[in-house]
Amino acid sequence: MALLDTRSKDIRNLPGFGLTATLAVAFLYAPILFLVLYSFNSGRSISRLDGVSLRWYAEVFANEEIGGAALNSVLLALIAASLATVMATAAALAMVRMKVRRKAATYAVLNFPLMVPEIVTAVATLIFFSTIGIGLGFGALAIAHTTFCIPFACLPIAARLTSMDPAFEAAAADRFARPLTRFRLITLPLLAFIVSLDDFIISSMLSGAGSTTLPVHIYSMLRLGITPEVNGVVADGRRLRPCRHRLRADRPQTKLKGSHIRALAILLLTAAPAFAEGDLFIYTWGEYTPPDLVAKFEAEFGVKVHIDSYDSMKTMIAKLRAGGAGYDIIVPGDATMQVLIAEDMVEKIDVFAMPNFANVDDKWREVYWDPKREYSAPWAWGSTAFAVDTDVVKGDYSSLAVLFDPAEEVKGRINMLRDMNDVINMAERYLGVPRCSENPDEMKRVLELLETQKEWVKSYDSETKELLVSGEAVVSMSWNGYAMRARDEKPSVVYVYPKEGYTGWMDNVAVPKGAPNMDNAKAWVNFVMAPENAAMITNYARYSNGIKGSEAFIEPALAAAPEINPPADAPAPEFIPTCSPEATALIDKVWTKLMN
Amino acid sequence: MKLHRILLAPSLGTILIFMALPIAITALYSVLTPAQYGGVIWEPSAEAYVRLLFERDIFDDTLAFNTDYLQILGRSVMQAGIATVLCLVIGLPTAWFIATRPAGQKSFWLILVTVSYWVNLLVRTIALLLILRDEGPINGALQSPGLTDAPLPLAYNNFAIGLGLVSSFLPFMILPLYAAIERFDFSLLEAAYDLHANRRKAFFAVVLPILRPGLIAGGLLVFIPGIGSYLAPDILGGGKTLMLGNLIGMQFQGSRNWLFGAALSTILMAITLIALFIVARRAAREET
Numbered sequence: 001m002a003l004l005d006t007r008s009k010d011i012r013n014l015p016g017f018g019l020t021a022t023l024a025v026a027f028l029y030a031p032i033l034f035l036v037l038y039s040f041n042s043g044r045s046i047s048r049l050d051g052v053s054l055r056w057y058a059e060v061f062a063n064e065e066i067g068g069a070a071l072n073s074v075l076l077a078l079i080a081a082s083l084a085t086v087m088a089t090a091a092a093l094a095m096v097r098m099k100v101r102r103k104a105a106t107y108a109v110l111n112f113p114l115m116v117p118e119i120v121t122a123v124a125t126l127i128f129f130s131t132i133g134i135g136l137g138f139g140a141l142a143i144a145h146t147t148f149c150i151p152f153a154c155l156p157i158a159a160r161l162t163s164m165d166p167a168f169e170a171a172a173a174d175r176f177a178r179p180l181t182r183f184r185l186i187t188l189p190l191l192a193f194i195v196s197l198d199d200f201i202i203s204s205m206l207s208g209a210g211s212t213t214l215p216v217h218i219y220s221m222l223r224l225g226i227t228p229e230v231n232g233v234v235a236d237g238r239r240l241r242p243c244r245h246r247l248r249a250d251r252p253q254t255k256l257k258g259s260h261i262r263a264l265a266i267l268l269l270t271a272a273p274a275f276a277e278g279d280l281f282i283y284t285w286g287e288y289t290p291p292d293l294v295a296k297f298e299a300e301f302g303v304k305v306h307i308d309s310y311d312s313m314k315t316m317i318a319k320l321r322a323g324g325a326g327y328d329i330i331v332p333g334d335a336t337m338q339v340l341i342a343e344d345m346v347e348k349i350d351v352f353a354m355p356n357f358a359n360v361d362d363k364w365r366e367v368y369w370d371p372k373r374e375y376s377a378p379w380a381w382g383s384t385a386f387a388v389d390t391d392v393v394k395g396d397y398s399s400l401a402v403l404f405d406p407a408e409e410v411k412g413r414i415n416m417l418r419d420m421n422d423v424i425n426m427a428e429r430y431l432g433v434p435r436c437s438e439n440p441d442e443m444k445r446v447l448e449l450l451e452t453q454k455e456w457v458k459s460y461d462s463e464t465k466e467l468l469v470s471g472e473a474v475v476s477m478s479w480n481g482y483a484m485r486a487r488d489e490k491p492s493v494v495y496v497y498p499k500e501g502y503t504g505w506m507d508n509v510a511v512p513k514g515a516p517n518m519d520n521a522k523a524w525v526n527f528v529m530a531p532e533n534a535a536m537i538t539n540y541a542r543y544s545n546g547i548k549g550s551e552a553f554i555e556p557a558l559a560a561a562p563e564i565n566p567p568a569d570a571p572a573p574e575f576i577p578t579c580s581p582e583a584t585a586l587i588d589k590v591w592t593k594l595m596n
Numbered sequence: 597m598k599l600h601r602i603l604l605a606p607s608l609g610t611i612l613i614f615m616a617l618p619i620a621i622t623a624l625y626s627v628l629t630p631a632q633y634g635g636v637i638w639e640p641s642a643e644a645y646v647r648l649l650f651e652r653d654i655f656d657d658t659l660a661f662n663t664d665y666l667q668i669l670g671r672s673v674m675q676a677g678i679a680t681v682l683c684l685v686i687g688l689p690t691a692w693f694i695a696t697r698p699a700g701q702k703s704f705w706l707i708l709v710t711v712s713y714w715v716n717l718l719v720r721t722i723a724l725l726l727i728l729r730d731e732g733p734i735n736g737a738l739q740s741p742g743l744t745d746a747p748l749p750l751a752y753n754n755f756a757i758g759l760g761l762v763s764s765f766l767p768f769m770i771l772p773l774y775a776a777i778e779r780f781d782f783s784l785l786e787a788a789y790d791l792h793a794n795r796r797k798a799f800f801a802v803v804l805p806i807l808r809p810g811l812i813a814g815g816l817l818v819f820i821p822g823i824g825s826y827l828a829p830d831i832l833g834g835g836k837t838l839m840l841g842n843l844i845g846m847q848f849q850g851s852r853n854w855l856f857g858a859a860l861s862t863i864l865m866a867i868t869l870i871a872l873f874i875v876a877r878r879a880a881r882e883e884t
Contacts, residue, residue: 013696014689014692014693014795014799016689017689017690017692017693018693020686020689020690020693021689021690021693021694021705023686024686024687024690024766024770025690025705025708025709025712027686027763027766028708028709028712028763028766028767029708029712030727031720031723031724031726031727031763032712032715032719032720032723034723034726034727034733035719035722035723035726086606087606087607087610088607090602090603090604090606090607091603091604091606091607091608093603094599094600094601094603094604095604098600106604106608109608109611109612110607110608110611112611112615112616113611113615114817115816115820115868115872116615116619116865116868117820117821117823117824117841117864117865117868118821118824118826118841119824119826119840119841119844119845119861119864120619120622120824120844120861120864120865120868121615123622123844123848123857123858123861124615124618124619124621124622124861125614125618126848127618127621127622127625127854127858128614128617128618128621128622131621143614144614146610146614147610147611147614147615148615150607150610150611154607194713194714197716198716198717200717200718200826200827201826201841201845205848214716215716215718218718218719318848412749418835454836457836458752458834459752459834459835459836460834460835460836461834461835470729470731471730471731472729472730472731589651592664592838593664595835595836595837595838596664596667596668596837596838
C-alpha cells in the first residue's frame with residue numbers, strides 16, 4: 001500500500017513539469033513586465049533605464065485622441081459583453097433541459113463564431129454590411145462584437161449550469177462554493193468583455209466616424225509613428241507610450257465598480273446624439289492634427305471636433321468605398337485626391353473662392369490632382385527619400401546605392417517603408433526605369449533588384465524614426481518630417497536628397513461625398529488656410545504647409561531645418577500621379593512576389 | 597418548448613444572421629465576376645480561384661501556373677501547425693502541473709495564465725518585438741558579457757512569428773487541457789500500477805486517451821486563429837513575409853480586390869471546416 005502511494009504521487013509530480021510550467025508563465029509575462037518596467041522610465045530609451053518617472057502616463061492621459069479611442073473601446077466592450085451575456089444566459093437556460101441531439105446542434109451553432117478565423121469574420125461582416133447598405137461605424141462594430149462575444153459568454157455559463165445536477169444544486173452551492181468555482185463564475189463572463197477589447201482586425205475594418213477603438217488607434221500610431229508633441233516638446237516613446245496606456249486601460253476592467261458603470265451608462269446615453277449640429281468628424285493620419293488647432297477651432301465655431309485615424313491611404317479609401325462612414329473631413333495625398341475626384345467621392349466645395357484661399361502659395365494653386373482647387377486645400381507637404389546614421393555610414397551617401405548596393409556595415413540594417421509604391425518608385429529611380437512603367441521586362445528588373453536587396457533589409461516598416469534612433473536600422477527610407485524627429489533624438493541622423501531623385505507629396509483637406517456636417521467642414525477647410533493656423537500644423541507635424549505668411553509663426557529651429565529646406569543642388573521633388581491599371585497590376589505583382 | 601425557443605432565438609438568430617449569413621455571402625461573392633472599379637457583376641466566374649493558382653499574362657492572356665499564393669497558404673498552415681505542436685509540448689506539462697497542485701495553488705496558477713491573456717494582444721505582440729530586437733534585452737544580455745559579438749537575428753523572421761503565435765495562443769491550449777486533467781480520476785492510475793504498468797506506460801496508455809477531448813479543443817483553439825493570424829506576421833515578421841491573414845487584409849485595404857479576398861476567406865474557412873470535420877469524425881469513431 002505504501003509503495004502504491006509513493007508511485008501515485010510520482011505521476012502527479014512528473015520531473016520537469018514544474019519547471020516547464022514556471023517557464024511557460026515566465027514566457028507569457030516577460031514581454032508584459034518589460035513594457036511595464038520601461039513605462040516608468042524617465043528617458044525615452046527602451047534599452048536603458050534612466051530613472052523613474054510618470055511622465056509617459058501624464059502624456060497619455062493628456063492626449064485626447066487616445067482618450068477618445070479608449071472610451072470607444074470600453075463602451076463597445078461593455079455593450080457587446082452585456083448583450084452577449086444576456087443572450088447567452090437565456091440560451092444556456094434553455095439548453096440545460098434539452099434533448100441530447102438537439103442540444104448538440106444548438107451547441108454547434110452557438111460555438112460557431114469561435115471556429116471562424118477572425119480575419120474571415122472581419123471580411124465577411126464588411127461585405128455583408130456594404131451589401132445591405134448599412135453604414136460602417138459604431139453600430140456595425142457593436143453588432144459584430146456582440147456576435148463574436150456570444151460563445152465566450154455562453155461557454156462558461158452553460159458549463160456551470162450543466163455541471164450541476166438540479167437535485168444537488170442547492171446543497172452543492174452551500175457546501176462546495178470553493179474559491180476556484182467562484183473564480184470561474186466571476187471571471188469567465190468577463191471573458192466576453194476582454195475578447196471585445198482585444199479585437200483589432202474586425203474593429204479596423206468596420207469602424208466609422210467617431211468609432212476608432214484603442215487597438216486600431218495604437219496600430220495607426222505604430223504604422224505612422226507621428227509623435228504627439230504638446231507645445232513643441234520633443235518627446236517620444238512612440239511604440240511604448242500608447243502601449244503603456246493600453247496596459248493601464250486594461251486594468252479597470254478587472255475591478256469595474258459601480259461608479260465606473262454609472263459613469264459609462266451616462267456616457268452611453270449622452271453618446272447617442274453624436275451627430276447633432278455642432279460636430280465635425282475628421283478622418284486623418286493618427287497624431288497629424290495639432291490639438292491646439294482643434295481647440296482653437298472648437299472655441300471659435302462652437303463645434304465639437306472628433307478625430308479618427310487611419311494607418312494608410314488605402315484603408316481610408318476602402319472605408320469611403322464601403323460607404324456611409326460618416327466623415328466630414330478627410331486628408332488624402334495628391335494621387336489619392338486625383339482618384340477621389342475622378343470617382344466622384346468628394347464634394348465640390350469651391351475652395352478657390354474661400355476667403356483664406358488668397359494665402360495659398362502660388363505653387364500649390366494649380367496642381368495636377370485638383371487643377372482649379374475646387375475640391376481641396378493644402379494641409380502639409382513633404383518628401384520621401386531616405387535617412388542615414390552618419391556614425392555608421394561613412395563616405396558618400398548621396399546616391400540610392402546606399403540602399404541598393406550597400407556597404408558591409410549597412411547590410412542587414414536597412415529599413416524600407418512598408419508602402420509598395422514608395423519602395424518600387426525608389427527602385428525604379430535607381431535603375432532608371434520610369435515611374436508607373438507598363439513594361440513587364442522593366443518591372444522584372446525592379447523585382448530582381450528588390451529581391452536581391454531583401455537579403456540585406458531588416459524590415460519593411462513605416463516606423464522609421466524609432467528604428468533609426470534605437471540603432472536597429474542605420475539606413476532607412478523616410479519621410480522628411482520623420483527624419484527630423486529622428487535627428488532631434490540622434491544628431492548623427494541625416495536626411496538625404498538622393499541625386500537620382502525623390503518623391504514629393506502633398507496631403508490635402510477635402511470633404512467626402514455625403515458629409516453630415518457640410519457647413520462645419522467648409523469652415524474647417526477655410527480655417528486651415530489661415531497663416532497662423534497652418535503654422536500650427538507645421539510646428540506639430542513637422543512638415544511644410546503651403547500657406548504664404550505662415551513662416552512668421554513657425555518655430556525658428558524648424559524653419560531652418562535641412563529636412564524642410566533642401567540644398568540648392570538637390571533635384572526637385574517628383575510628384576507622381578496615379579498609375580494606369582496596367583502599371584498598378586504590375587506593381588501589385590512585384591510586391592506580392594517580393595513579400596513571398 | 598415554446599419558452600425554450602424564445603430563450604434561444606436571440607443568440608441563435610444573431611449568430612445566423614450576422615455571422616453565418618455574411619460568410620455565405622462572402623462565399624457567393626467569391627464566384628462572381630469583378631467589375632472595373634471594385635464592384636461586382638452578378639455573373640458566375642471562377643476568376644478569383646483561377647488567380648490563386650495561375651498567373652494571367654497581361655499581354656496575351658495565357659495562363660501560367662503560379663505558386664506564389666500556394667506558398668503563402670502553405671506557410672500559414674505550417675506556421676500554425678508548428679505553433680500548435682509547440683503549444684502542446686509546453687501546455688501539456690504546464691496544465692498537468694497546475695491540475696495536480698493543491699486547491700489554493702491551483703487557482704493562483706490559473707489566474708496567472710488567464711490574466712496574461714487579458715492584456716491586449718497587440719500590446720503583447722509589440723512587447724515581444726521589443727524584447728527580441730537587436731537592441732532588446734536578450735541580445736543585450738548576450739552581448740555585454742561577450743557571449744555573442746553580433747546580435748542574434750531573433751526579430752523580423754519566421755522564428756519571431758512562430759514565437760508570437762505561441763505566446764498569443766498558449767493560454768488557449770493550457771486551459772482546456774487543464775479542464776480535462778482536472779476531471780481525471782487518479783485512481784485509474786493506481787489501477788494501472790496494480791496491473792504493473794510503469795509510469796511512462798501509465799501516462800501514455802491511461803492518461804493520454806482520457807485527455808484527448810482537451811487536446812483536441814486546445815489544438816483547434818490554437819490552430820484556427822493561428823492560420824488566419826494577422827498581427828504576429830505583421831509586427832514580428834517586419835512585413836517581410838505574408839501569411840494568409842495579411843494577404844486577405846491586403847485585398848480589402850490595399851489592392852481593393854474584394855472578390856479575390858472573398859475567395860481567400862472562403863478557402864481559409866474551408867480549411868477550418870475540414871479540420872473541424874476530421875476532428876469530429878475521429879471523435880465519433882472513437883466513441884463507437
